[in-house]
Amino acid sequence: MMIRVLVGTLLLAVLAGATRGAEFVPGEIWRDTDGQPINAHGGGILGHDGAYYWYGEIKAGRTYLPECNKSWGGTRVAAGGVSCYRSTNLTDWKNLGVALAAVDDPAHDLYRDKVIERPKVIYNAATKKFVMWLHVDSMDYAASRSGVATSDTPAGPFTYVGSFRPNAGVWPENATAADKQAAPENALARDFSGGQMARDMTVFVDEDGKAYHFYSSEGNPTMHVSLLTDDYLKPAGKYARIFVGRSMEAPAVFKHGGKYYLIASGCTGWKPNAARSAVADNILGPWTELGNPAQGDGADETFKTQSMFVLPVAGQANTFIFMADRWQQWDLPDSRYVWLPLTFAADGRPTIRWCPRWSLPAAH
Numbered sequence: 433m434m435i436r437v438l439v440g441t442l443l444l445a446v447l448a449g450a451t452r453g454a455e456f457v458p459g460e461i462w463r464d465t466d467g468q469p470i471n472a473h474g475g476g477i478l479g480h481d482g483a484y485y486w487y488g489e490i491k492a493g494r495t496y497l498p499e500c501n502k503s504w505g506g507t508r509v510a511a512g513g514v515s516c517y518r519s520t521n522l523t524d525w526k527n528l529g530v531a532l533a534a535v536d537d538p539a540h541d542l543y544r545d546k547v548i549e550r551p552k553v554i555y556n557a558a559t560k561k562f563v564m565w566l567h568v569d570s571m572d573y574a575a576s577r578s579g580v581a582t583s584d585t586p587a588g589p590f591t592y593v594g595s596f597r598p599n600a601g602v603w604p605e606n607a608t609a610a611d612k613q614a615a616p617e618n619a620l621a622r623d624f625s626g627g628q629m630a631r632d633m634t635v636f637v638d639e640d641g642k643a644y645h646f647y648s649s650e651g652n653p654t655m656h657v658s659l660l661t662d663d664y665l666k667p668a669g670k671y672a673r674i675f676v677g678r679s680m681e682a683p684a685v686f687k688h689g690g691k692y693y694l695i696a697s698g699c700t701g702w703k704p705n706a707a708r709s710a711v712a713d714n715i716l717g718p719w720t721e722l723g724n725p726a727q728g729d730g731a732d733e734t735f736k737t738q739s740m741f742v743l744p745v746a747g748q749a750n751t752f753i754f755m756a757d758r759w760q761q762w763d764l765p766d767s768r769y770v771w772l773p774l775t776f777a778a779d780g781r782p783t784i785r786w787c788p789r790w791s792l793p794a795a796h
């Protein structure tokens with residue numbers, strides 16, 4: 433334990449020094465240390481051993497609109513796997529290559545004609561494994577499954593474990609008698625035995641080492657938050673329905689002052705909408721919505737972005753970065769990154785304002 437605390441403190445000290453002066457220009461093309469545009473969309477950041485690792489969807493090649501997604505404008509590129517970049521200052525990113533590769537087999541979850549989205553990596557201190565969770569899907573997003581991969585090193589390559597629909601045969605702890613009643617519109621009851629639909633997602637590790645999986649479920653209207661097993665590889669069989677009927681996607685979860693916060697988007701595909709925020713004393717809920725955290729011009733479309741991740745900056749108290757994707761629906765590989773300071777208003781609400789150019793430490 434002592435060693436863990438020491439290593440943690442050292443990590444904070446190293447990262448705190450390194451990020452000072454780091455500069456961000458939201459929406460511009462961000463290049464890696466080789467001069468190539470960073471290709472890591474819809475992903476997440478892991479702080480580990482004195483460095484940050486950025487994992488994301490590799491989006492390359494032609495953007496097209498498949499017949500099956502025409503009704504809602506679901507353009508796509510061939511699924512490209514998951515990239516990994518490393519930085520100590522959050523601005524100079526070295527490309528470490530493909531952390532999880534697509535697989536050339538139509539029967540495999542990671543086949544190019546399927547969907548690989550929103551990868552997140554967490555580190556399990558007990559097993560010493562890096563565990564990646566991701567949304568894997570069929571081209572029409574009907575499969576709605578959670579994929580898991582593991583690695584002994586942050587850059588991988590990760591070994592794909594497999595996919596499933598979470599929480600098969602388990603009711604949410606806050607399910608009512610009506611929620612358990614089979615009815616034509618009741619996706620929760622319909623999917624009880626086969627497992628719940630899981631699309632946009634994140635994973636969050638709490639201070640006590642317990643990890644939670646947040647996923648848009650029941651066809652997207654309702655989110656679930658689900659405790660993971662101690663090895664982080666599966667649902668532990670305890671979960672709750674949250675934001676019932678609110679159609680929230682792109683969840684990003686963080687903790688501040690002993691409370692849990694969530695930023696998410698509404699459900700409009702690649703098109704931006706007004707972000708949502710929420711707070712909870714207990715991660716399994718109840719969650720209280722706090723409204724759109726974006727403030728000022730462009731707030732109604734969250735500055736033309738959709739949430740990806742919220743990063744607490746190591747060693748800088750009360751400093752959080754709202755990390756978002758600015759999707760280009762008709763040219764997905766040219767989608768940009770928008771990172772902005774996230775601060776807390778006097779009434780405790782998370783707040784995000786547009787800054788054309790800014791550096792750490794962020795002004796409060």
Ligand code: GAL
Pocket residue numbers: 474505506507549550632681682699700701702738
């Ligand atoms: C968004 C979702 C993205 C991707 C996209 C497909 O709503 O957040 O991760 O699935 O739809 O159109």
